[in-house]
Amino acid sequence: MSRKIKGSLGERIFDFSNISIMFIAVILTLYPMVYILFASISEGSQLMMHTGLLFWPVGEISFAAYNIVITSQLIMGSLANTLFVVIVGTAVSLGMTCLGAYFLSRKNVLLGGPIMFFIVFTMFFRGGLVPEFLLIRNLGFINSLWGLIIPFSINTFNMIILRTAFKAIPDSMEESAKLDGANHWTIMVRIMIPMIKSTIAVIVLYYAVEKWNAWFWASILIRDRSKLPMQVVLREILIESSSAGDLGGGGGADSDSELAVAQTVKYAAIIFATVPILFVYPYLQKYFVKGVMIGAIKG
Amino acid sequence: MIKNQSYKVEEPFIVRLKKDLKVNTSLYFIVLPVVLFYLVFRYFPMYGTLIAFKNYSPGLGIFGSPWVGFSHFIRFFTGNFFVRVVSNTFILSFYELLFGFPMPIILAILINEVRSRRYRKLVQTVTYMPFFISLVVVCGMIVQFSATDGIINDIIYLFGGRRVPLMQRASYFRPMFIISGIWQHSGWGSIIYLAALMAIDPSLYESAEIDGANRFQKIRYITIPSIVPTIVIMFILRMGRILNIGFEKIILLYNPSTYQVADVISSYVYRVGLTNFSWSYSTAVGLVNSVVNLMFLVAANKLSKKATDSSLW
Numbered sequence: 001m002s003r004k005i006k007g008s009l010g011e012r013i014f015d016f017s018n019i020s021i022m023f024i025a026v027i028l029t030l031y032p033m034v035y036i037l038f039a040s041i042s043e044g045s046q047l048m049m050h051t052g053l054l055f056w057p058v059g060e061i062s063f064a065a066y067n068i069v070i071t072s073q074l075i076m077g078s079l080a081n082t083l084f085v086v087i088v089g090t091a092v093s094l095g096m097t098c099l100g101a102y103f104l105s106r107k108n109v110l111l112g113g114p115i116m117f118f119i120v121f122t123m124f125f126r127g128g129l130v131p132e133f134l135l136i137r138n139l140g141f142i143n144s145l146w147g148l149i150i151p152f153s154i155n156t157f158n159m160i161i162l163r164t165a166f167k168a169i170p171d172s173m174e175e176s177a178k179l180d181g182a183n184h185w186t187i188m189v190r191i192m193i194p195m196i197k198s199t200i201a202v203i204v205l206y207y208a209v210e211k212w213n214a215w216f217w218a219s220i221l222i223r224d225r226s227k228l229p230m231q232v233v234l235r236e237i238l239i240e241s242s243s244a245g246d247l248g249g250g251g252g253a254d255s256d257s258e259l260a261v262a263q264t265v266k267y268a269a270i271i272f273a274t275v276p277i278l279f280v281y282p283y284l285q286k287y288f289v290k291g292v293m294i295g296a297i298k299g
Numbered sequence: 300m301i302k303n304q305s306y307k308v309e310e311p312f313i314v315r316l317k318k319d320l321k322v323n324t325s326l327y328f329i330v331l332p333v334v335l336f337y338l339v340f341r342y343f344p345m346y347g348t349l350i351a352f353k354n355y356s357p358g359l360g361i362f363g364s365p366w367v368g369f370s371h372f373i374r375f376f377t378g379n380f381f382v383r384v385v386s387n388t389f390i391l392s393f394y395e396l397l398f399g400f401p402m403p404i405i406l407a408i409l410i411n412e413v414r415s416r417r418y419r420k421l422v423q424t425v426t427y428m429p430f431f432i433s434l435v436v437v438c439g440m441i442v443q444f445s446a447t448d449g450i451i452n453d454i455i456y457l458f459g460g461r462r463v464p465l466m467q468r469a470s471y472f473r474p475m476f477i478i479s480g481i482w483q484h485s486g487w488g489s490i491i492y493l494a495a496l497m498a499i500d501p502s503l504y505e506s507a508e509i510d511g512a513n514r515f516q517k518i519r520y521i522t523i524p525s526i527v528p529t530i531v532i533m534f535i536l537r538m539g540r541i542l543n544i545g546f547e548k549i550i551l552l553y554n555p556s557t558y559q560v561a562d563v564i565s566s567y568v569y570r571v572g573l574t575n576f577s578w579s580y581s582t583a584v585g586l587v588n589s590v591v592n593l594m595f596l597v598a599a600n601k602l603s604k605k606a607t608d609s610s611l612w
Binding site: 010011014015018019021022025026028029030032035036048051052053096099100102103104106109110111115118119122124125126127128129130131132133134135151153154183184185188209212213215216220231232234235237238239263266267270273274277278281282285288289292293 | 421547581
């Protein structure tokens, strides 16, 4: 009896401390984003004078920074470029990945094994940065958004995830479809892809996020400022700290208030670029997680 | 079994291949664009690494440029940067392993101990999230927060310290790099361990309870031993990537005042190759890096085969 009570007290202390530790972890993860959100809707001049953590926006809540962001030619133009790369790029990637994954999932194909090796080998050994850059340049992709799409159309890891899903479909499906006179193209597009919709969703999400977040190749391939994707522009604003004056904000204002605007504009730009992903993410979380699980089982 | 096996095993390969190409023509057409993609964008650059042994000039092309043997390699191995970039790569990677590797495991074990389903879900949702924030934004946040008027300096100041431009100081680069990495990746990294934890037979815990084990004992004698295989595999995979520090985060965060600690092999390859246009030399350095990486991976895989019976190939 007494042991039982002692045990349950210990249990309760354990649970309490565990819940507290997890709570701290949640706060530490979330707070940087919350701080940026609060700062982005604060009054610029008061934010500059504020010291320490923010638990609420300082000054009047103001969306002036967001106004500068969404009226900025540079940012909105770059958003259009990013959307183009995300939408067209994800479509191209999904198509290519399906083709490869379907082929690799078929049994009794003489060259199946060698082609699998041919593909997987590239996960472990690449030509390197400069040879890849020179190739893309020589193919004429400099300064073209297609240069951000075509050379990056297949992510081998995603293809292996999709191959695992194709493989899990019973052989009898292919057999019976063949008896009905269906060819491989029909079997893949009409029968199998609809059967693995949730894995397709995972792949689409992975590609879309990857392309939304990509910046490196754009920063070396795109020369024309009007063709830059959003992440490269964000890099200029946030890290290379070009002044907010470039955004078409307070052009002739005195430097002090311009600086004050700049800070809130930076925060607003972070929120603006991150919200689309954070907004859809909680609903799609289970699909993302599913991808890791399939990947972990190993193709 | 699908009856499209078009060949008999005894026949010579060429005969089998001809028959197979005939029977599976449509399949080979399906894979053709994919094979072309890998040939052009993955294998052609491997051929392109030949310029590491040449003095590449765009006018002459890869084939026509003059051979120079190993001179670029020798220049790298004997140059001033060799020790710096190699040791920086190892140090950064080692710290990442030391501090970054255990975090997802600890997080997974703690999440697993949370009883309330809803609370557990909340913790998971929140801690996975930073993984999806773009690197540019994460580095932008680091730069903003660590500026002299940023929030980190505000806190240092409130506790009586002096304001320091953190990203301009070499001594703060590694901690900032590692901590932000932990912030971004621990939650997502815990998924794989959580999956292993889900697979533990609940009856083990029940019988431990009957024997009077407390929560710590259950963690120590049941939970941890059952995820050891996963930990070992993840550790070996991580070892295989020890020289593989991505340059993207480095080049977003470093600047000349932190080069001495921040410059790693891959960022050096980038800077020399794409901003100074020493193409051949940069390719040589990159090739050294890839070959050493591959060697580490092969060794790690062998080790894994021996230790856990699971391997990449």
